[in-house]
Amino acid sequence: MAKDLIDSDVIDYDYDRDELLRQIRILEDEKRYLESELRRLQGDIERLRKEINRMKSPPLLVGTIEDIIDDNRIVVRSSAGPTFIVNASSYVPKEKIKPGAKVALNKQTFAIVHMIPESYDPAITAAEIIEKPRVTYDDIGGLKKQIREIREAVELPLLKPELYKKVGIEPPKGVLLAGPPGTGKTLLAKAVAHHTHATFIRTVGSELVRKYIGEGAKLVRELFDLARKKAPSIVFIDEIDAIGARRLDMATSGDREVQRTLMQLLAELDGFEPLDNVKIIAATNRPDILDEALLRPGRFDRIIQVPYPDYDARIEILKIHTRRMNLKDVNLEKIAKKTDGFSGADLKVICMEAGMFAIRDERDYVTQEDFENAIRKFLHADDLRKEIPGEMFA
Template sequence: MSSQATYDDVGRRESGRADAETYLRNLQRQIKSLELQKRNAETELVRLERENLELRKELDRIRSPPLITAMVEDVLVDGRVVVKSSSGPNYVVNVSHFVDTRDIMVGCRVAMNQRTLSIIEVLPFSRDQAVTSMEIVRKPEVTYTDIGGLRAQIEEIRETVELPLKRPELFEQVGIDPPSGILLYGPPGNGKTQLAKAVACETESTFIKVVGSEFVCKFIGEGARIVREVFQLAREKSPSIIFIDEMDAIGSKRIDSEVSGDREVHRTMMQLLSEMDGFDPAGNVKILAATNRPDILDPALLRPGRFDRLIQVPLPDCKGRLEILKIHTRNMNLTSVNLDEVAERAENASGADLKAICTEAGMFAIRDERDYVEEEDFMRACEKVLGTYEEKDAESGLIYG
């Protein structure tokens, strides 16, 4: 009996030990779970405190009074600054201790406290809305392979723009300055803008396109100011290329006119001439312009040192038309199309006309419910697109001959 009791006691002790170990493991799991919850709660607390701090800062910014803008007119010896406020009068004001006085220059914009009129911030340079809305492309996607029939023009524009930006040491070794500006002239639709975009792509430059008529403003001095801001923008985003399309809008020959609008256009052109004279030919900003009427441009624009490289962009010949057709049809589904015959048929067609012919040929195929384009579609497209341009070559000869 005593042996049986001993066995029972041992069994109860082992069972109690197993229960205790199970209970201990449960407690350990609960402790780990609570520790994990604690860490998550601490992380959430840190996030909420950071969010609370940001919201408090935002609330302080909302509650803070607005600042007064002013233009710096002079910096005195004792550190004070003479400013012209946006409200009208001039003030002699102090500069806050957390503003670097080296950033304060004559002509810059500053922000002042309403109560003390102390300068508390230097603002960035302001630009006209017309300048900020201009077409600015960091790097155009047009390459030289997208341009057909202009091999000689591509070679000239590469020598004038690409080489000074990529290999300026060549001009230093020869001892010459590169041309300052390029004027592209010729009939419309032959790739003048495409040439400018392609050279900007090859040089990885910022492309700033502006139409000449955008410089023509209503009030005196506005056009000249926009010209200055465009060139300032080009300097900030250098290397850059300024492309002025329709140059004849502001560059026509100056005449003795009593009309105030003509005088304002002449002032704008003189500001453009001044900006071009102040440019370094070997710098990182290049100027290109395009026009359909080179015969009416002012001689001051065409003298050496300004637009001293004139590149004619004529109508493509038969070989050039074939190259352009291959470019525009490389993504088209063609069946039994002889592009040589199409190029011969499209005589006196510009690059834009050839693109329109390809588009019309595709439209004829869609009209006939086909997913491919035949040669007959191109012939019909030539008749449709070029039918109204029978006298195009004769008219072009009056201007570009």
């Protein structure tokens, strides 16, 4: 009997000990968790305290370094206008202090306290195309000669530069695509971007025209600077006649600013800084008004004419735009004969309108009559466009 009592006491003792150890482990885990939570909250408090102090600190002025006199004296032009000789904080790296760099100045002492990172205008950074266009050479009809010429001038120098070195010639710097609207100039540029591994930077000539003096030239300079940093790259300037028109003796202040932008473009195309892995493609509907300096060899070495499609080209374009359409007894040759003088964009609209006629009749196929109705509708709409005064489209 006594032995049983002793054994039960031992069992109770072991149970109490294990229970206490378990509770100790739980409390230790809770302690570690609370300590880590305390450290996290203390970090948040410190971060918020720094943020409050930063928000309470006085604003900084933006300036531009113009000259460096010595290690202790720097000439800085502030954004407000005046120029000062100031000192630099010991926290500012000496190797980054150079003429033209943007800096942040103390509002009271005008000392340099921070270097402002170099940045581009939002219009230039937005010009870079991240995703490649889906247009391929197979999507372009009737322009075999033009495709061959633009590939020789833009694509091959980027993909196989050794070919030109073996022959002993320099590839063309730039290509100008000239032709009426809707003939496929932009499509050619998109196809080149698709078939190369280069960075594609697209802008429109009118986006480089700005109100204030020097801003347009600054945009052009930043555009080519970005292209050099992203090389190999292709710069596509659509509607280049917006800044490349012929310079006149009699000009308004707005025209003179456009001319400054043009002169900066000329300097970038054929200046001291090389454009080894940067290729330029420009497009225009009005090559007759472009400045002679822009068209001379050394800037745009190759001018590619993109005309209205002929009969065979129209058949090829119609085949491209109808390859996904459900056709029934459609003769593309007859359609091509009736669309003499139409551009590739016009033919695309006719295919779309023919499909719309089929949908209107609740059919899942397109007939010859749908195409003929589409041609009549397009010609009627074209006549209406000619009758409407031009200022209505302004």
